[in-house]
Amino acid sequence: MIKESLAQPGTTIQVGADMWRIRVPTPFPGLPSLNVYAVCETDGSVTLVDCGIDCPEGLETLAEGLAVLGKTVSHIDRIIITHGHIDHWGMLPRLLQHTDFTLCMSEHYTTEAWSYTAPEEHSALIRSILCEHGTPPSILEQMFVAPSLMPSYFPDGVPAPDVIIQDGDKVPIGSRVYEAVWTPGHAHSHLVFFHEASAELISGDNILPTITPHIGYDGRIGNPLGDYLLSLERIKKLTAGVTFPAHGGTISDGTQRSVDIRTHHEDRLTKMQSQLQNAPKSAWEVMKVSFQRELMPFQQRLALSETVAHLEALCKNGNVHRVENDTILYMASLP
Ligand SMILES: [Zn+2]
Secondary structure, three states, rough: OOHHHHHOOHHHHOOOOOOEEEEOOOOOOOOOOEEEEEEOOOOOEEEEOOOHHHHHHHHHHHHHHHHHHHHHHEEEEEOOOOOOHHHHHHHHHHHHHHOEEEEEOOOOOHHHHHHHHHHHHHHHHHHHHHHHHHOOOHHHHHOOOOHHHHHHHOOOOOOOEEEEEEOOOOEOOOEEEEEEEEEOOOOOOOOOEEOOOEEEEEEOOOOOOOOOOOOOOOOOOOHHHHHHHHHHHHHHHOOOEEEEOOOOOOOOOOHHHHHHHHHHHHHHHHHHHOOOOOOOEHHHHHHHHHOOOOOHHHHHHHHHHHHHHHHOOOOOOOOHHHHHOOOOOEEEEEO
């Protein structure tokens, strides 16, 4: 069975009274499609939640999906972006060449947008973090070769939002009014949209059905995993039911999925801490034990970044401390 997270682009299905899911392509081998949610408004216009990356077939696939609703790209009147990763917003500049729309983004959208608008500075920052956490020099350069890092997918700039969405804002989408909930962690700018009466949630990447979203560390946000665990706690408190993620199939119980993902991270935190009981280790050494399967260099980069996010969360809780060295080492703290 093909995992739903690996769902191929091109299919469009109705998922609500006035909402359709359009699968648009991404150039990432492990994640070939992104779910755009298209909602028909009572005035005949269309609101999109996310719009996809600007890859060659992207706009064509989006237009074919809109045709299933009897709409065209020119009906798009508003686009709401869940977070600042390029597979969610990269098509905006191209869409603006075809039609005018109101763009709604989180007040924190520049946090991630910076990595696409200043890719060299971003790469230098990531390189220094990978080095100081023990990456062997022989692997370092290979870690920067991946389709998701190809500048050809990076637009020249991020369009400025017309509407800034803040935590708690009421956002009408179709016939419903959703509450915007700030859920940092996977991305600092991340928003989900909750409809209280139906308990339905549009979750972006905050919770995904068959994979856990990447929680990385780039030094700019002190404790992204801690932020993410609090975001999962918020989803649990909402008691989210049917949940529409940005990748893969619909989740029947969003609250349960948020609990399962939290358990996965807590388990990983415990295991990483136990690796540090007897001797200090670098994040690279911890990663090699925690992620045992064979990883390609770019996957090793993601795994190391995620390991640092976990170790920093353990530091913030006081369970582990850093031993400053040329290579940063971590050691379990005495109980
Ligand atoms: Zn993302």
